[in-house]
Amino acid sequence: MAHAEGQQHPISMYLKIWGLLFVLSTFSYLVDFYHVEGYLRWSLILLFMILKAGLIVAVFMHMMWERLALIYAILVPPVLVLVFVFLMTHEADYTFVTRGVFFGGP
Amino acid sequence: MAPPAATSTGESLARPEGWGGIVADWSSDQRTFKNVPWGKAMMWIFLLSDTFIFTCFLLSYMTVRMSTTVPWPNPSEIFALHIGGQPIPLILIAIMTFILISSSGTMAMAVNFGYRHDRVKSAILMLVTAAFGASFVGMQAFEWTKLIVEDGVRPWTNPFGAAQFGSTFFMITGFHGFHVSIGVIFLVIIARKVWRGDYDHGRPGYFTSRKGKYEAVEIMGLYWHFVDLVWVFIFAVFYLW
Numbered sequence: 001m002a003h004a005e006g007q008q009h010p011i012s013m014y015l016k017i018w019g020l021l022f023v024l025s026t027f028s029y030l031v032d033f034y035h036v037e038g039y040l041r042w043s044l045i046l047l048f049m050i051l052k053a054g055l056i057v058a059v060f061m062h063m064m065w066e067r068l069a070l071i072y073a074i075l076v077p078p079v080l081v082l083v084f085v086f087l088m089t090h091e092a093d094y095t096f097v098t099r100g101v102f103f104g105g106p
Numbered sequence: 107m108a109p110p111a112a113t114s115t116g117e118s119l120a121r122p123e124g125w126g127g128i129v130a131d132w133s134s135d136q137r138t139f140k141n142v143p144w145g146k147a148m149m150w151i152f153l154l155s156d157t158f159i160f161t162c163f164l165l166s167y168m169t170v171r172m173s174t175t176v177p178w179p180n181p182s183e184i185f186a187l188h189i190g191g192q193p194i195p196l197i198l199i200a201i202m203t204f205i206l207i208s209s210s211g212t213m214a215m216a217v218n219f220g221y222r223h224d225r226v227k228s229a230i231l232m233l234v235t236a237a238f239g240a241s242f243v244g245m246q247a248f249e250w251t252k253l254i255v256e257d258g259v260r261p262w263t264n265p266f267g268a269a270q271f272g273s274t275f276f277m278i279t280g281f282h283g284f285h286v287s288i289g290v291i292f293l294v295i296i297a298r299k300v301w302r303g304d305y306d307h308g309r310p311g312y313f314t315s316r317k318g319k320y321e322a323v324e325i326m327g328l329y330w331h332f333v334d335l336v337w338v339f340i341f342a343v344f345y346l347w
Contacts, residue, residue: 006221006324014218018211025207029200032182032346042347049342053335060214060331062324068124069131070139074150081161088165092172099175 007062017059024048024055149325153332156285160336163278164343170270179266181345184257185249199345202245203337206286209238210334213327220323225300228323232297235330239290246283250276278340285333296326 028048031041058064063071121140122130131138139147171178186193216231253259253275257266261273299305300323308317 006320007217008221009218011215011218014211014214017214018207021207021210022204025200025203028342028346029196029203032196045342045346049338052338056210056331056335056338060210060334061328066142067121067131067140068128070142070147070150072128073139074154077154078157078161081158081165084161084165085168088169089172092169095169095173096175099173103175 007065013059017055021052021055024052028052143319143321145321145325146328149328153328156332160278160281160339163274163281164339167274167278167344170274171268174268174270176268178268179264179271181347184253184266185345196345198245198249199341202242203341205238205242205245206334206337209235209242210331212238213330217324217327220300220305220320223306223320225303225306229297229301232293232300232323232326236290236293236297239286239293239330239333243283243286243290246279246286250279275344278344282333282336282340285336289330289333292326293330296322 025048028045031044031048036044057075063074121127131140137144137147142150182195183193185199186195187197188194189197212231213235216228216235219228219231258264259266259272259275261276263269264272299309299318300320302309305318305320305322310317
């Protein structure tokens with residue numbers, strides 16, 4: 001492990017990740033540019049988003065070279081946010097239906 | 107008074123990896139995050155809390171967008187720019203995305219040159235990063251001006267559709283732009299310190315009288331990459347969705 005003083009990695013690695021992030025951003029822009037719609041659109045956007053976020057955290061923020069104690073302490077709590085997403089999805093559906101009932105009909 | 111004599115067992119035990127390592131690190135009755143300076147651990151914990159703040163903003167956006175009975179404005183058209191007479195969808199946002207990613211690249215290299223004690227390259231790369239960040243904020247100011255003055259978007263109303271569009275847009279991009287602005291200021295401060303050689307001469311840092319080290323550049327980098335990271339999520343769920 002490269003921990004002599006801080007993080008020591010070749011510059012070429014950063015340039016490769018930089019290029020990869022550019023390519024992924026271009027792809028996500030093209031999803032919008034070519035009007036990809038429906039489930040394909042959402043899955044592509046989310047896929048490129050996760051890949052970009054993963055590259056930034058793992059390489060640029062050096063997370064892949066840290067010890068597991070730090071990795072789990074930082075990365076597990078945001079994953080638990082998915083429970084919050086699940087709750088708010090149902091709350092939003094409920095509000096939407098309620099608004100339809102109150103404002104929609106005669 | 108004479109300083110106490112240094113005592114050492116002369117060897118350091120190998121730290122276990124994997125799940126055994128997690129248990130050993132957390133139960134060691136010492137600092138938990140081995141090999142990580144305290145400043146870096148604190149920055150990670152701050153970023154975790156900041157993650158929750160942005161999560162709350164994006165989740166509120168998701169909730170109001172899902173629950174509104176009025177059609178949501180189409181970001182692809184609203185953020186289009188007319189170049190050469192025809193509208194190009196979302197082009198300003200795409201340029202802003204590429205600028206922020208580039209600034210992350212230069213920041214990562216600044217950290218690397220910092221640890222190599224290459225002061226000049228590290229400082230210049232940080233200033234380049236700051237310049238990218240400043241141009242990002244400038245473009246955001248342009249985007250806001252266009253939306254407020256030309257299109258008449260307000261936090262409580264807009265001519266395109268659901269009123270919640272304005273409030274979530276200004277809240278989310280405003281808070282992110284604020285983060286970028288703070289980052290630019292601190293980038294210039296740290297770049298000046300690197301340039302002056304503070305971290306080579308052990309000059310005391312701010313907030314603390316301890317000797318500054320090149321970790322400060324990496325800690326600054328963590329914050330800056332986080333700003334880029336948040337933009338990845340905003341770009342995907344606000345502009346592309």
